[in-house]
Amino acid sequence: xxxxxxxxxxxxxxxxxxxxxxxxxxxxxxxxxxxxxxxxxxxxxxxxxxxxxxxxxxxxxxxxxxxxxxxxxxxxxxxxxxxxxxxxxxxxxxxxxxxxxxxxxxxxxxxxxxxxxxxxxxxxxxxxxxxxxxxxxxxxxxxxxxxxxxxxxxxxxxxxxxxxxxxxxxxxxxxxxxxxxxxxxxxxxxxxxxxxxxxxxxxxxxxxxxxxxxx
Numbered sequence: 148x149x150x151x152x153x154x155x156x157x158x159x160x161x162x163x164x165x166x167x168x169x170x171x172x173x174x175x176x177x178x179x180x181x182x183x184x185x186x187x188x189x190x191x192x193x194x195x196x197x198x199x200x201x202x203x204x205x206x207x208x209x210x211x212x213x214x215x216x217x218x219x220x221x222x223x224x225x226x227x228x229x230x231x232x233x234x235x236x237x238x239x240x241x242x243x244x245x246x247x248x249x250x251x252x253x254x255x256x257x258x259x260x261x262x263x264x265x266x267x268x269x270x271x272x273x274x275x276x277x278x279x280x281x282x283x284x285x286x287x288x289x290x291x292x293x294x295x296x297x298x299x300x301x302x303x304x305x306x307x308x309x310x311x312x313x314x315x316x317x318x319x320x321x322x323x324x325x326x327x328x329x330x331x332x333x334x335x336x337x338x339x340x341x342x343x344x345x346x347x348x349x350x351x352x353x354x355x356x357x358x359x360x361x362x
Contacts, residue, residue, distance in 0.1 A: 148173060148227045148360065149252065151234065151243075153331060154260030156319045157267040158345045159352065163260065164231040166353045171360075174223050178232035181214040182206070192217070211235075212242045219246070227255075240330045256360055257334040260345035260352075264320060272313045279303030 148171055154160050161177065168175035182200075185193030192213050196206045215233050218224065234240040247253055262270075269288065277283035277298040285292045285305055292299050309315065334340050341359045345352050 148229075148255045149247070150227070150229045150360070151254060151257045151334070152229060152231045152260070153257060153327065154345060155262060155264070155267050155323045156316065157270040158260040158262045159349065160231055160260060162349055163345070163352060163356060164229055166349070167258075167356055167360075168229045170353070170357060171227065171229070173227040173229055174221075175229050175231060176215065176218050176224070176233070178211060178215075178235070181211075181218055181233075185214050208236070208239050208242065212239060212246070215243070216246050220250075234330055236326045237329050237333050240333050254334075254337075254339055256341050257331070257339045258356055258360065259331055259340055259342040260356075261342055262345045266346065267320060268313055268316050271311050271316045272307075274307065274311050275305040276308055277301065277303040277305055 150167070150171075150173075152160050152164050152167075164175045164177065182193075182196055186197050187193070192210055195210050196214070199206045199210070211233060215230070219228055230243075234243050243254075270286075273287040273289070275285045275287065275292070275296075277285075277300070279298065279301050280303065283298050283300045283303070284290075285298070292305060296305050297303075298305055310319075331340055341362075343352070343355045343359050347355075
């Protein structure tokens with residue numbers, strides 16, 4: 148299957164993408180991984196992306212699209228892939244369609260993870276990260292530490308990242324609504340969109356997604 152995964156920040160896209168890709172035996176392709184791989188390998192596209200990022204500018208669509216195209220053409224993606232974080236806007240969605248058409252391929256589904264805005268804010272703004280080891284992540288509601296502000300694992304101080312503040316989360320949601328959400332209507336016109344609620348336990352959401360994709 149060739150799938151695009153969409154949803155607001157805090158919808159659990161990365162987590163669900165990993166489980167779905169494993170269940171479907173297709174590679175999980177995220178824009179973050181694409182950027183890191185191309186930059187670390189020093190590819191032409193990676194060097195271009197790094198120049199924009201170092202200058203504090205957004206990476207142009209054509210660079211992102213070029214990276215995605217190269218990745219989709221690799222051997223492990225012959226039988227399908229799951230795109231996470233790409234396309235990010237309608238222009239990228241149109242470019243993706245053109246790339247797939249040129250290769251004689253098409254998308255099978257666009258999985259839309261739906262989460263109420265207040266829940267998104269609660270999920271992200273409640274996160275607390277350990278200063279000693281950022282892999283230790285807690286949540287004031289869903290995974291509270293035994294002692295407030297102290298990491299259960301190593302005793303490090305827990306803090307809220309600047310980009311996890313409620314104000315920043317609401318700004319990120321606004322960007323999602325204006326730039327990314329329109330691709331749902333774009334793909335709905337192609338009868339590709341499958342919408343599921345991303346509320347509930349991780350395995351429950353994965354089960355709902357698998358059922359929806361099978362249909």
